[in-house]
Amino acid sequence: MNYPVIFLILGMAVVTYIPRALPAVLIDRIKPSPKVGKFLRLIPYTAMAALIFPSVLYVDTERPEIGIIGGTAAGILAWLNCPVIICVIAAIAVDMVLYLVF
Amino acid sequence: MNNKFLSGMKASIPACLGVIPVGISFGLLAVKAGLTNFEAMLMSAMVMAGAAQLMSISMITQGAALSAIILGTFFINLRHIVMSSSVMHRMRKAAPVQRLIAAFALCDESFAIYSLSEEDSYFFLLGINSALYGSFIASTVIGSLMTDFLPQIVIDSFSIALYAAFLGLLLPSIKHNFQLIFLVVGTALLNWLMQFFLPPSWSLILAMVLGAAIGVFVVEDEIPLVDGEGTV
Structure with missing residues (x-):
């Protein structure tokens, strides 16, 4: 990071608070259309998708299977509705085994 | 009170x-x-x-x-x-x-x-x-x-933990909605393609905004909460 973390935190805090606070000031004057509302609610899904792929392949730049197998383990548990922390622990455990054994 | x-x-x-x-x-x-x-x-x-x-x-x-x-x-x-x-x-x-x-x-x-x-x-x-x-x-x-x-x-x-966390947040809320699954896979592929032309962070932002814009027309069902329970 070539910037102080406090700037990052402050910047993120400001851009996060503004959309939360605007309707508190301008009650009933902000009415996103259903289409706009849908667009905004879809962003977290598309963000996660783009965050996962293709970066997961480069978890270990020399060993793509580290990302693929660890990610698959987490994906299976997530599909079975396991809590986030269980998916995280399982993926770490799988990769640890891969590093130790192979 | x-x-x-x-x-x-x-x-x-x-x-x-x-x-x-x-x-x-x-x-x-x-x-x-x-x-x-x-x-x-x-x-x-x-x-x-x-x-x-x-x-x-x-x-x-x-x-x-x-x-x-x-x-x-x-x-x-x-x-x-x-x-x-x-x-x-x-x-x-x-x-x-x-x-x-x-x-x-x-x-x-x-x-x-x-x-x-x-x-x-x-x-x-x-x-x-x-x-x-x-x-x-x-x-x-x-x-x-x-x-x-x-x-x-x-x-x-x-290093894998972050991706595991994203998968843990994402999959439980999309697995019952084929249109959302389709959109999520499409956005991931779009991000991958754009990374040949753009720095990763900008292709990420562009992919998530374009993906959601396409989703407005592709996803018909109710959209569940991404990191919560139930549908609103």
Whole structure:
């Protein structure tokens, strides 16, 4: 990071608070259309998708299977509705085994 | 007042149990990415948005510019304007200061609980928000402290953890919706293609905005909450 973390935190805090606070000031004057509302609610899904792929392949730049197998383990548990922390622990455990054994 | 505050806190207990694992994961990953324990806690206390915070950690590890991380955060959290509009409509009799305080920790979970209840009171929402906010900060601290106790071999295998966290947030809420699955896969492929022409952080932002815009026309069903329970 070539910037102080406090700037990052402050910047993120400001851009996060503004959309939360605007309707508190301008009650009933902000009415996103259903289409706009849908667009905004879809962003977290598309963000996660783009965050996962293709970066997961480069978890270990020399060993793509580290990302693929660890990610698959987490994906299976997530599909079975396991809590986030269980998916995280399982993926770490799988990769640890891969590093130790192979 | 006290009664409503307490009943808000009580109503948020199931959601708190969902927030705690996200906070722990964030605390761990933030410290792994180079933030201090205090900075991790401060980010949770000031931003209070799990998905955006995990995204920022991912972008930090990729070496993204400050402006890219803040723009990405803006887009991923812009949805709160919709939630806040509906909450503030019901709270229009509360004082402006109260509304601004309620807006601060308004998140997907507190919106869901407030929307599903008959109670319009400011103190009820404050109770919900306080419990979620407290759980999120406390779990961030626990997560960041855990890095001190973990052996090196575990830390070495940590790079996968962020992706595991994203999968854990994403898959449970899309698995029953084929259109959403289609959109998510399409966005991932779009991001991959654009990375041949753009730096990763900008292709990420472009892919998430383009993907959501396409999704408006492709996804017909109700959209579930990304890091909460149930559909609103």
